[in-house]
Amino acid sequence: MPDKKNFRTRNFWKIVQEIIEKSDIVLEVLDARMPELSRNFEVEKLVNDSGKKLILVLNKADLVSKPTLERVGKALRDKGFLAVFVDSSYKAPPPKKLIGMVFGALRDIAKPVRFDGKVGKWSVGVIGYPNTGKSSLINLITRRKKVIVSRKAGTTRGVQWVSFGDNIRILDSPGVIPLTADDPVRFGLLGVRNPEKMRNLEFTAEAIVDIFLHQNRPALERVFGITIPNDGLISPDSVVALIAFSKGFVKKGGLPDEYRTHLVIVRAWNDGTLRL
Numbered sequence: 001m002p003d004k005k006n007f008r009t010r011n012f013w014k015i016v017q018e019i020i021e022k023s024d025i026v027l028e029v030l031d032a033r034m035p036e037l038s039r040n041f042e043v044e045k046l047v048n049d050s051g052k053k054l055i056l057v058l059n060k061a062d063l064v065s066k067p068t069l070e071r072v073g074k075a076l077r078d079k080g081f082l083a084v085f086v087d088s089s090y091k092a093p094p095p096k097k098l099i100g101m102v103f104g105a106l107r108d109i110a111k112p113v114r115f116d117g118k119v120g121k122w123s124v125g126v127i128g129y130p131n132t133g134k135s136s137l138i139n140l141i142t143r144r145k146k147v148i149v150s151r152k153a154g155t156t157r158g159v160q161w162v163s164f165g166d167n168i169r170i171l172d173s174p175g176v177i178p179l180t181a182d183d184p185v186r187f188g189l190l191g192v193r194n195p196e197k198m199r200n201l202e203f204t205a206e207a208i209v210d211i212f213l214h215q216n217r218p219a220l221e222r223v224f225g226i227t228i229p230n231d232g233l234i235s236p237d238s239v240v241a242l243i244a245f246s247k248g249f250v251k252k253g254g255l256p257d258e259y260r261t262h263l264v265i266v267r268a269w270n271d272g273t274l275r276l
Contacts (some may be wrong), residue, residue, distance in 0.1 A: 004217050005010065006026075011248055013165070014167065015173055016043060016046070016127055016173060017046065017181035018128075019125040019127060019171050019173050020043075020047055020050050020052060020125060020269060021050070021121045022053060022123050022125070022171065023124060023125030023171060024052065024106060024109045025052055025053045025054075025055065025102065025105045025106060025109075025122075025124055025125070026052050026053070026054050026055070026125040026126075026127060027054075027055050027056075027057050027102075027124060027125065027126045027127070027137075028040065028044065028047075028054060028055070028057065028127055028128050029057045029059050029126060029127070029128035029133060029134045029137055030044065030056055030057065030058050030059065030128065031059065031060055031129075031132050031133075032058040032059060032060050032063065032064045032069065032072070032085060032192060033060060033063055033064055034189060034190070034274055035056075035058055035072055035076070037186060037189060037190070038128070038129055038132055038190055039056075040127070040128065040129065043127055044199055046121065053082070054081075054082070055082045055083070055084065055098075055101055055102070055105065056070070056076060056081050056082065056083040056084070057083075057084055057086055057098060057137065058073075058083060058084070058085045058086065059086050059087075059088055059133040059136075059137055060087070060132075060133060060272070061085035061087050062087040062179045062272075063272045063275045063276065064127045064275070064276050065276065066272060068276060070083055071119050073085065074247060075178065077123045082101060082105075083270065084097050084098045084101055086098055086137060087141070091196065094140065094141070095137075097142065098141070099141060102124060102168075102195070105272070106122045106124075106168070106245060109122065117149045121163075121167055121168055122168050122169070122172060123165060123168075123169050123170075124164075124168055124169070124170045125170075125171045125173070126138060126170060126171060126173060127173045127186075128173075129190050130190070130191075131190055131191035131270075132242065134172055134173070135172055136199075138162055138170050138172055141164060141170070141219030142162055142164050142170070147168045159178065160172040160245045163207065164223060167184075177236050185200060185203050185204050185207050185236070187202070188200060188203070188204030188207070188266065189204060189207060189208065189268040189269070191269075195262075195263050195266040195267055195270070196263070198266070200261045201259070201263065201266065202258065202262055204262075204266055205263075205265040205266050206236035206240065206262075206263070206271045207236075208265055208266065209236040209239045210236045211276070212276070213228075213234065213236065215276055216275075216276050219274060219275060219276070220239065220274070222274055223268055223274050224242075224246055224247070224264075225244045225246045226239070226242040226246045227242075228242065233234055240256070240258060240261050240262065240265070241256045241261075243261050243264070243265065244257055244260070244261040247260075249261050249264075258272075
């Protein structure tokens with residue numbers, strides 16, 4: 001019997017290669033909270049090998065502090081990347097800087113000629129991990145709700161073509177899962193898998209807590225109504241217990257209900273309640 005997982009993964013890559021081939025430039029959508037973790041190096045290599053221009057779009061920038069954005073942006077530009085930050089939430093304004101960058105990249109590329117001899121449209125490919133906000137970004141750019149958006153991971157199932165003005169078409173891809181980086185915690189942090197279906201919910205929740213212990217401890221205290229001892233020895237599992245008792249998630253015998261607590265932590269991260 002064919003391996004369903006391997007078939008699905010091969011199909012993802014087939015679609016990605018098709019989008020890169022048909023695109024004049026490619027946008028890779030990243031999570032601004034975890035730019036390196038959400039980069040897909042296999043995809044970037046395919047784009048570079050094709051000779052197409054790649055623009056890194058760091059989405060969900062509204063969930064990250066300004067100093068962090070400035071630091072991350074400088075690091076990417078120092079490496080030679082074209083990078084732009086975007087807030088693609090429902091009420092966000094049009095991303096003028098990104099739109100300008102796209103037009104600037106297309107300016108030197110000749111429009112394709114169709115089979116009937118008429119000049120066609122430029123094509124902009126949009127790729128990235130599931131749940132990084134590719135479809136929301138397209139809707140924001142076009143100012144029309146043309147692509148289905150959902151908090152459920154993996155909503156986009158196939159290539160979707162969306163017109164942007166008279167000269168550009170945008171190609172939206174399903175989320176790309178790399179062949180060599182099937183890390184459940186990585187996918188959990190990116191929101192690739194819905195919390196209720198995670199096999200490693202505990203590790204993902206504790207990874208989130210660990211990030212905030214190092215980068216924004218006050219956010220944990222504010223969101224979950226806890227006070228974290230300032231002794232430098234607190235561990236993620238101890239913080240999980242504090243959150244459980246604060247929320248009243250207690251099992252028989254007075255033990256913390258870790259499963260319910262892990263769900264609350266991961267959901268708060270995914271929906272932006274817990275911000276760096």
